[in-house]
Amino acid sequence: MRKLIIACAAALLAACQAAPTQPEPEAAPAQPAPAPQPEVTPRAVEAPAPAVAPVDPLKDPASPLSKRSVYFDFDKSQIRPEFRPTLEAHAKYLHDHRDVKILIQGNTDERGSREYNLGLGQRRSDAVRRFLILMGASAGQAEAVSLGEEKPRCTQKTEACWAENRRADILYPGEY
Amino acid sequence: MMRSLKLLAFIALTAIAGAARAQLTIEITGGGENQIPIAIVPFAGESALPSSISSVVEADLVRSARFRTLFVGAQSAPVDETSKIDFDAWRGRSADAVLVGGLYARPNGRFDARFMLYDVPKQASLGGLTVTLTPALARAAAHRIADFVYERLTGDRGIFSTRIAYIVKSAGRYDLQIADADGFNAQNALTSKEPLISPSWSPDGTRLAYVSFEKQKPVVYVQSLISGKRSAVANYAGSNGAPAWSPDGRQLAVSLARDGGMKLHLINADGTNLRLLSMSDFGVIDTEPCFSPDGQTIYFTSDRGGTPQIYSMPAKGGDAQRITFVGEYNVSPRVSPDGKSIVFISLVEGHYQVALMDLASQQVLMLSDGFLDESPSFAPNGKMILYASEVNGRGVLAAVSIDGRIKQRLSVTAADVREPAWGPFVNR
Numbered sequence: 001m002r003k004l005i006i007a008c009a010a011a012l013l014a015a016c017q018a019a020p021t022q023p024e025p026e027a028a029p030a031q032p033a034p035a036p037q038p039e040v041t042p043r044a045v046e047a048p049a050p051a052v053a054p055v056d057p058l059k060d061p062a063s064p065l066s067k068r069s070v071y072f073d074f075d076k077s078q079i080r081p082e083f084r085p086t087l088e089a090h091a092k093y094l095h096d097h098r099d100v101k102i103l104i105q106g107n108t109d110e111r112g113s114r115e116y117n118l119g120l121g122q123r124r125s126d127a128v129r130r131f132l133i134l135m136g137a138s139a140g141q142a143e144a145v146s147l148g149e150e151k152p153r154c155t156q157k158t159e160a161c162w163a164e165n166r167r168a169d170i171l172y173p174g175e176y
Numbered sequence: 177m178m179r180s181l182k183l184l185a186f187i188a189l190t191a192i193a194g195a196a197r198a199q200l201t202i203e204i205t206g207g208g209e210n211q212i213p214i215a216i217v218p219f220a221g222e223s224a225l226p227s228s229i230s231s232v233v234e235a236d237l238v239r240s241a242r243f244r245t246l247f248v249g250a251q252s253a254p255v256d257e258t259s260k261i262d263f264d265a266w267r268g269r270s271a272d273a274v275l276v277g278g279l280y281a282r283p284n285g286r287f288d289a290r291f292m293l294y295d296v297p298k299q300a301s302l303g304g305l306t307v308t309l310t311p312a313l314a315r316a317a318a319h320r321i322a323d324f325v326y327e328r329l330t331g332d333r334g335i336f337s338t339r340i341a342y343i344v345k346s347a348g349r350y351d352l353q354i355a356d357a358d359g360f361n362a363q364n365a366l367t368s369k370e371p372l373i374s375p376s377w378s379p380d381g382t383r384l385a386y387v388s389f390e391k392q393k394p395v396v397y398v399q400s401l402i403s404g405k406r407s408a409v410a411n412y413a414g415s416n417g418a419p420a421w422s423p424d425g426r427q428l429a430v431s432l433a434r435d436g437g438m439k440l441h442l443i444n445a446d447g448t449n450l451r452l453l454s455m456s457d458f459g460v461i462d463t464e465p466c467f468s469p470d471g472q473t474i475y476f477t478s479d480r481g482g483t484p485q486i487y488s489m490p491a492k493g494g495d496a497q498r499i500t501f502v503g504e505y506n507v508s509p510r511v512s513p514d515g516k517s518i519v520f521i522s523l524v525e526g527h528y529q530v531a532l533m534d535l536a537s538q539q540v541l542m543l544s545d546g547f548l549d550e551s552p553s554f555a556p557n558g559k560m561i562l563y564a565s566e567v568n569g570r571g572v573l574a575a576v577s578i579d580g581r582i583k584q585r586l587s588v589t590a591a592d593v594r595e596p597a598w599g600p601f602v603n604r
Binding site: 077103105110111112113114115116118119120121122123126127130143144145146147148150151157171176 | 371373374387389392393394413414415417418431433436437438459461463464477479484505507508521523528548550551569595
């Protein structure tokens with residue numbers, strides 16, 4: 001289509017230029033019509049290059065935001081110091097994205113009453129939520145709930161597995 | 177992302193033939209002292225029904241572990257509830273009791289089961305009944321007869337006509353199942369891809385409250401067993417758990433996330449009129465409420481003292497009193513039907529076990545010896561306790577008599593069973 005338009009434009013210009021203005025009767029001999037200039041119209045040239053879209057920090061393995069789990073000691077709900085940088089990063093993200101709402105799910109290992117463990121998981125997720133709010137998230141951006149011992153990541157009766165299940169997870173929209 | 181939930185409506189209190197996918201089997205694993213020897217003579221005419229009434233009666237009494245049944249062979253002449261009893265012959269066989277009866281066809285496809293129970297040493301009748309039934313209700317009629325026999329001979333009310341609720345976990349699904357006390361007629365009230373816990377029977381046996389994780393968080397539902405309809409009665413921000421019915425069936429006590437922990441609340445059975453009940457410090461977990469039979473007291477679990485222990489408080493609100501003082505971990509209180517004792521779970525030397533406390537004397541009897549026993553539930557006659565246990569890593573149910581002697585195991589093939597709740601007496 002562009003070539004056609006260019007050709008028409010060129011033809012029109014050429015036609016304009018070809019139509020001589022009426023010279024004075026005994027004027028100098030008519031200037032020869034200047035040769036039609038080739039039309040030069042800039043055109044975008046697409047360079048084949050890989051699309052560079054920004055990586056979602058929530059999924060970027062290099063970003064602390066991809067770390068979603070906080071682990072706890074047996075029967076405890078205190079946030080251990082090693083998890084604070086991760087939580088601070090999440091708090092900052094929430095602070096910068098006020099429309100984002102997360103779900104925090106607390107978990108426990110399998111030992112003991114299911115309903116008491118529901119409470120323990122709640123205490124853990126609540127501790128994470130309060131920390132995030134302290135670090136800049138707003139209260140309406142996070143709901144803290146508990147899965148108790150009901151959705152374990154592993155089921156072996158070992159210290160290592162129990163430690164893996166004493167955990168709070170942060171879920172972003174689309175993940176819950 | 178919301179997971180889809182398949183809801184199978186549970187229809188009717190009448191027995192529907194056709195078991196659920198998984199049948200609950202019950203075996204006796206302990207007991208057998210002082211059993212009452214009883215002879216159960218096949219009822220005249222009972223072959224008219226596919227279910228032999230006298231066989232179901234016998235199975236009920238044997239399963240209670242309080243009876244030993246004598247072998248009764250084919251009778252030379254039909255024996256029914258009007259037959260004369262040869263007491264000398266039965267005494268010669270060491271029978272303490274004899275049950276005889278007959279099945280009689282009636283119009284409209286119904287039957288009458290008539291029976292008579294005799295005390296052999298006293299050579300006297302202990303009474304009998306006529307039970308009218310349809311073929312579909314043959315087992316229910318037999319359970320009714322077994323209740324009668326059990327009561328007359330032990331002095332305790334029979335539980336053979338009651339039902340139990342429990343959760344079955346198999347690959348990728350959780351079923352809230354209800355079965356007769358003998359494990360038959362198991363039916364699914366609910367099927368879900370997400371966990372279900374804490375089933376609780378309304379006092380009139382027509383509704384179940386439970387906690388479902390289908391919304392990716394714990395929510396309390398109340399479901400009608402008659403219509404299959406259900407509603408979320410506690411779905412507040414945070415976790416909602418541990419529903420317990422008041423004895424008049426009008427209210428539920430629940431545990432809701434609050435103040436960094438969990439606090440007890442009261443709600444109407446339809447979810448309205450939320451009221452805070454327990455007062456405890458920030459971060460404390462108050463949960464597992466249980467009403468006393470007179471509705472005046474609520475027993476519950478709290479870690480306000482540091483570790484979880486059992487407390488009681490007035491149901492209308494007020495200060496709590498600690499009930500358990502031995503051990504670091506005492507949870508899951510359930511009051512006996514006569515209000516005089518509580519069963520709970522106690523951590524003893526690394527094992528979570530069933531414990532029974534007499535409230536007046538505060539004496540505690542350990543009733544189980546598993547590693548991870550949980551969720552104790554009283555039979556409505558107060559004589560047996562149903563609870564969840566693990567055998568070789570598999571979830572099973574177990575029952576134990578309150579003196580610790582009689583033991584049963586209840587299991588489902590190729591699945592984990594957990595979270596039992598024994599249903600109430602049905603009106604008779």
